Amino acid sequence: MSYIILAFAIGIVSGLRSMMAPAAISWAARLGILHLDGSWLAFLGYKWTPWVFSVAALGELINDKLPTTPSRRIPPQFIFRIISGSFCGAAIGVSAGSMVIGIVAGAAGAVAGTLGGSEVRGRLAKAVGNDLPIALLEDAIAVASSVLIVRMLP
DSSP states (O other): OHHHHHHHHHHHHHHHOTTHHHHHHHHHHHTTSSOOTTSTTGGGGSSSHHHHHHHHHHHHHHHTTSTTOOOTTSHHHHHHHHHHHHHHHHHHHHHHTOHHHHHHHHHHHHHHHHHHHHHHHHHHHHHHTOHHHHHHHHHHHHHHHHHHHHHHOO
């Protein structure tokens, strides 16, 4: 049961920062926290996979602050966040023995994280009068949540 909550939570992270969740999940697989051996997701634990996802996550953290970055709510970004959440939820589900439930929970979390994160960030940025500190706070929440989720994996 707890894996469903963790899959949903990693989906929320995907909704906040689409590459942060795959980076965290691949580190969990590489470090032996998440057991994906023998599954189609075993590549997440390969030597270079966490580094590739980490570089992508870092790039996203930088790109998010640029004025030309489109909204996460437009279809391509929204769809990618759902795919990312589903993918990460699948990894948690495979490790727990139920990939389909992990996919669904991860996708649902990604929708919640995308819509909720966008709404909260917009309101806070408007209240503060500046988006940058709120964007940095959102980054910190995504990073800290990823670490917490990985630490809670069975």
